[in-house]
Amino acid sequence: MDSLIPFTTSGSLVDCVDRKMLVVLRDGRKLHGVLRSYDQFANLVLEDTVERIYHGKAFAEHWHGLFLIRGENVVLLGEIDLDQEDDVPLQQVDYSVLDPYHKRDIAQKKAREDFKSKVLYEQKGFCKEGGEGDGY
Secondary structure, three states: OHHHOOOOOHHHHHHHOOOEEEEEEOOOOEEEEEEEEEOOOOOEEEEEEEEEEEEOOEEEEEEEEEEEEOHHHEEEEEEOOOOOHHHOOOEEOOHHHHHHHHHHHHHHHHHHHHHHHHHHHHHHOOOOOOOOOOOO
């Protein structure tokens, strides 16, 4: 009967090793790379890693190579379908072109979150606990 219980621990990652994965981190970064290793804390090792940023209908990639990710920072981990990867209806541009727009988007999101936190604190009595990256 126990064999019918699905994996809900890091052991469920065993089928993902040596596959191309998308990892979304708590700070919002999106990493694409090949999962090479993991441990019981869901710490991940990605190889051939690129960080992807998006703005409008464009995306850019920044090469990182080998990347070690602490498990507590992972929000989402998903396998990339290699057959459909090239069918993305977005235009790839140089990272330096998209980076200023991406930084502006991040600053605007932070300003919205700060305003929302202020209203919740002052008008609704919510606490100010939490920090950067705790939005998930």
